[in-house]
Amino acid sequence: MQRARCYLLGETAVVLELEPPVTLESQKRIWRLTQRLPDYPEVVEAIPGMNNITVILRNPQALALDAIERLQRWWEESEVLEPDSRRVDIPVIYGGKQGPDLPLVAEHSGLSPKQVVELHASADYVVWFLGFQPGFAYLGGLSAKLAMPRRAEPRVQVPAGSVGIGGELTGIYPLTTPGGWQLIGHTSLALFDASQSEPVLLRPGDTVRFVPQKEGVC
Secondary structure (H helix, E strand, C coil): CCEEEEEECCCCCCEEECCCCCCCCHHHHHHHHHHHHHHHCCCEEEEEECCCCEEEEEEEEHHHHHHHHHHHHHHCCCCCCCCCCEEEEEEEEEEEHHHHCCHHHHHHHHHHHHHHHHHCCCCCCEEECCCCCCCCEEECCHHHHHHCCCCCCCCCEEEEEEEEEEECCCEECCCCCEEEEEEEECCCCEEEEECCCECCCCCCCCCEEEEEEECCCC
């Protein structure tokens, strides 16, 4: 079992953070703990992250130290949660204006742009957690060959639907926003739509597959 440490975050929350590495098994245990915590009246919200979970407390001044002890114990007792995973196919136009960093990723990986597309689209990705923006899914399962640092200077504006690589993860920008991931493609599929009863397309545990479209330059 991975070791965990708990600490205070600001004035209202406590955090449980796991030692590396990040694994799908650990994420499943984090999902289970996230599911369990809202049953306790002193918990306002439990927010899963990558190798961590943040717990917002209703009365932090009185409960923070007790919550730290409980989190540590609950982690040691927690079990893996196998969620009701859905398979979601994401159509992507790779390269060209839709994916301006594809040549850079290819150069960094020692592959051709076409090979990058084939490798990126050949994997089944798992939604590890949501964050940064409403509906932004951090997807685990990226080939180590495609792992690449974020841009030294983030873009001021990344279009909604942009597919990018950031470190060992891949993901899709649901909204137009500044961002520093390497952009390799674009999807027309809406990842977030506030007008819908379920505005967020992806959920933790979902399996995602990228499907290349015929348009675009590779």
